[in-house]
Amino acid sequence: MKVVLRGHANTYGISDVLRLFCTKVREDKEKNEVTAEDGPDLTLISEVYEGRAFTYRDGEARPASDEEYTLDPKRAVKKSFYVYMRDLMSVSYPWGCLTGIRPTVVAEEEGFDEKSLSSKYLVREDKAKLACITGANERRILEEIPKEDMGLYIGIPFCPSRCEYCSFISADATKHLNILDKYEEALERELQYIADNILRNISMVYIGGGTPTVLSDKTFERLIYKVRSTLKMTPETEFTVEAGRPDTITSYKLSAMKDAGVRRICINPQTMRSETLSKLNRRHTAEDAVKVFEEARSIGFDVINMDLIAGLKYERDEDFLYSVQRLLELRPENITIHTLYKKRRAAMGKDEVLDRELTRGSVDDALIKGYEMLFENGYIPYYLYRQKDTGHGLENTGFALPGKECRYNVAMMTDRRDVISVGAGGMSKRIFDGGRYERCPCTKDPHEYIRDPLRFASKKVLFFR
Ligand code: SF4
Structure with missing residues (x-):
């Protein structure tokens, strides 16, 4: 053609x-x-x-x-x-001719008018509504973040095993146990350099991955205390740790996070079907996620996020909706729904992901029902993005109970606030007036990063001058 x-x-x-x-x-x-x-x-x-x-x-x-x-x-x-x-x-798509990754930006341009979004861009009614509600929430949250503030991301690109669907450039930690401590030391050096040279208010801190809790108890504790002491956090600083996989979250790490002032943690089951988790090469069960969640609650975490994926290879609609129901029973403050999409580096083949029944026909319906359940239970969508080259053209959406939204997610996903990224594989972003932004990548190779973290740190400091 x-x-x-x-x-x-x-x-x-x-x-x-x-x-x-x-x-x-x-x-x-x-x-x-x-x-x-x-x-x-x-x-x-x-x-x-x-x-x-x-x-x-x-x-x-x-x-x-x-x-x-x-x-x-x-x-x-x-x-x-x-x-x-x-x-x-x-074949038609729920987002019509919108192919960009930020439909909420277009919704804002249209004055959050659902009808206009549908008629001008052929966006399906339910998606137009979702974009308008989410976009309005994004704008409200952004207004709460002063323009001069910045976010800081710390990346730990290691995982205890590789999930079958993963496209992220993460290293299997079991093969890199010898460098995890060195990696953490390098992060400490970079953090110190950044704190000494970037004298701005860092009001949002996010430790993500990979799986940050793959570090040993002591190494993990050292890192979060370093973050806390170096960045001079205040009670208002939003401090999130994407603990991620329940198989890596120990009581020791939970207590350390609580003591160090972490205010929001993510415990991500992805599905509450243990059979699926095992097939996906995730080494934990749904009950492990519940156990960690309950422990986190019992020691006082009052903002917990849990991620689910719609469209997993081994699941049908009912499985996804079952997972949503299980999470609603736990009632975490945030529930993030991802949709499985074509991932370049995934173990899953392209044909499987492009299978319409698998990736869209069924997932689309499941999402509609899942969102309904979340709305009925008081959750609101507060950030939304799509990914390029998806087989299904669907979206990923963060839901929260009102007042419990994660500001970092909004700052990051809307490209409206500066974010400096520490560690290998991170992308720093600088936002200019008028909405233009520039990016500053860091090496994706943890070995190269460990060799000279200050080389990358100084580049980032210059980037923000
Ligand atoms: S935990 Fe996340 S980053 Fe790690 S392998 Fe699984 S999907 Fe990839």
Whole structure:
């Protein structure tokens, strides 16, 4: 399949839409064309003519247009092309022609008007509503974070085993036990350098991974105390640890976190079906997650997040909804719902992930029901993002009981506040007036990081000058 562009050069937008329907998509900017090796055998014209966008077969006359023109040309060509492909392939997507990762930004541009989102971008009613509610919550939370504040992320890119669906560049900790302590020491050095050189209010701290609690009790304790003492935290500082996998969370670590002032922890079962967990190569059961949750509660954690995944390979809708129900019984303050998507580095094959029944047909319905259950139980969506190249075109959404939202997640996902990232594999972001932002990556290789953490730290300090 070939798409020839006329009157515009938005090969990026056209290829984005084409990826919803085909997988082997290539942009050719020089020829102003987009091709899909596995698409239908035809040539289409995507054209902007007299300010309107058209899509039609090569050799046919340009169709008449009676549509009121309300979109900028970049978006109009995507919409026109999406409509053509949708009708041709008889496949439509819940987010319509929105292919970006931040639908809440478009919702904000539309004044959080669900109808406008649906009519202009062909977003399904329930998703338009979700984007508008979430976007409004994001904006409210952002208003609570002063513009000069920044977030600080600390990455621990190690895990006790590799989950089958994982695309994250994490190292299997069992093979790297000898460097975990050295890695922590390197983090301490970088943290100190950053604290000495970036004299700004760090009001959100997030230790994520990987699995931060993969560190031994003592090493983990050293790290969180270093974070606390170096960053001069106040009672208002939001301090989150993504403890993550229940098999790594010990009583010792829970107490250490509590004593060090960690205010929010994540205990992520992903599913409450133990059979699935075992098939996914996660070395814990659903009951382990419950046990850790109850222990965390008993020592006083009052903001706990739990993650679930919809669309896991070995599960049906009922399994996902069962997991949602189990979490509602525990009533953590935050429940984050991820949808399984095509991941480049995952052990799962592309064909499996593109299986519509597996990735969208069923997951889509399960999400609708799962969200309903969350709404009925008082949870509100407060941040939302999508990932590129998804097989299903769905979203990941963070829910919270009102007043218990994680500010760091909103700052990070909306790209509206500076975030400095400590450790290997992290991405620092600097936000400029007008919404523009720049990124500063760090090496993904923990060995390289350990060798000279201050080299990376000084680069980040310069980045924020
Ligand atoms: S815990 Fe998360 S980062 Fe680690 S292997 Fe599993 S999915 Fe990947």
